[in-house]
Amino acid sequence: MKCSFCKNDAIIYLSYSKNFLCDKHLVRSLEKRVGNNIRKYGMITSKRKIGVGISGGKDSLTLLYVLKELLGDNRKIEIVGITIDEGIKGYRDKSIVNARELCKTLGIKHYIYTFKEYAKEMDEIMKNSRSDPCSYCGVFRRWILNKACKDLSIDVLAIGHNLDDTVQTLQMNIMRNEPLRIARFRPSGGILDDDDFITRIRPLFNIPEREIVAYALYKEIEFHNGECPYAGQALRNPVRNFINEMENNYPGIKFRMLNSYLSMLETIKIPENMKINKCKKCKENTSNELCKRCSFLEELD
Ligand code: SF4
Numbered sequence: 287m288k289c290s291f292c293k294n295d296a297i298i299y300l301s302y303s304k305n306f307l308c309d310k311h312l313v314r315s316l317e318k319r320v321g322n323n324i325r326k327y328g329m330i331t332s333k334r335k336i337g338v339g340i341s342g343g344k345d346s347l348t349l350l351y352v353l354k355e356l357l358g359d360n361r362k363i364e365i366v367g368i369t370i371d372e373g374i375k376g377y378r379d380k381s382i383v384n385a386r387e388l389c390k391t392l393g394i395k396h397y398i399y400t401f402k403e404y405a406k407e408m409d410e411i412m413k414n415s416r417s418d419p420c421s422y423c424g425v426f427r428r429w430i431l432n433k434a435c436k437d438l439s440i441d442v443l444a445i446g447h448n449l450d451d452t453v454q455t456l457q458m459n460i461m462r463n464e465p466l467r468i469a470r471f472r473p474s475g476g477i478l479d480d481d482d483f484i485t486r487i488r489p490l491f492n493i494p495e496r497e498i499v500a501y502a503l504y505k506e507i508e509f510h511n512g513e514c515p516y517a518g519q520a521l522r523n524p525v526r527n528f529i530n531e532m533e534n535n536y537p538g539i540k541f542r543m544l545n546s547y548l549s550m551l552e553t554i555k556i557p558e559n560m561k562i563n564k565c566k567k568c569k570e571n572t573s574n575e576l577c578k579r580c581s582f583l584e585e586l587d
């Protein structure tokens with residue numbers, strides 16, 4: 287098949303727009319959409335230090351690469367990579383190598399923060415626990431990323447959530463009845479205006495996963511493709527399968543889910559009785575006496 291925009295061979299078919307794209311048009315289109323997201327949602331203003339959360343997987347490394355392509359020449363902007371090592375043997379130790387290598391190639395500083403130092407390693411936790419591993423992992427990772435951003439004086443934290451992650455997360459938050467998380471999840475920033483919250487941005491939030499894979503392969507970005515050994519227990523798996531099946535039968539449904547959410551965003555408000563306290567132990571923001579990280583650590587002791 288030929289590209290819909292030139293005479294080159296196509297490498298991908300986009301069923302939602304009924305277009306075939308060659309490698310060059312895919313790259314151009316993906317970078318243009320990321321640039322538009324950054325401008326439209328005011329993700330990055332001048333003189334900013336941007337932390338990019340990089341696991342070593344395709345999404346986060348592509349995000350790092352694209353941000354460097356789009357912003358690398360701007361001297362007022364500094365990009366650094368931040369990796370969180372959850373202590374999952376055979377998985378994270380391998381992906382960290384890819385994160386480190388890409389930072390080296392792009393000339394970007396790379397910082398690694400560990401569960402071992404600031405929480406408890408996932409392999410340790412799962413020796414004795416039957417609870418959902420991802421709940422611990424997500425809470426600890428968020429807390430440590432926040433800490434890293436403060437330590438490194440980061441202004442905005444860029445996360446490699448793609449369209450698939452975005453719609454899965456929204457669907458999971460609805461299924462779990464998590465109104466606060468539903469309200470908080472947005473392309474840029476949150477609804478709480480507090481200096482202690484690092485602004486998170488998701489420049490890939492509307493880019494389909496398969497386009498990111500095609501971009502990474504074309505750019506020869508070496509990413510880690512393994513699966514977390516604890517992922518099998520996650521609610522995300524059946525949700526992902528369900529949404530992918532829907533997309534196969536009804537092309538474009540992922541975009542329609544995303545757009546429904548974006549149009550509802552303005553009306554979603556933070557619950558009025560919600561108060562922000564400082565955690566008694568670590569002084570992080572929380573709506574309770576102890577933040578989730580500190581109460582998990584007490585529970586695991
Ligand atoms: Fe952590 Fe769950 Fe992701 Fe594994 S799948 S890295 S346990 S959040």
Ligand code: ZN
Pocket residue numbers: 565566567568569570576577578579580581
């Ligand atoms: Zn705490």
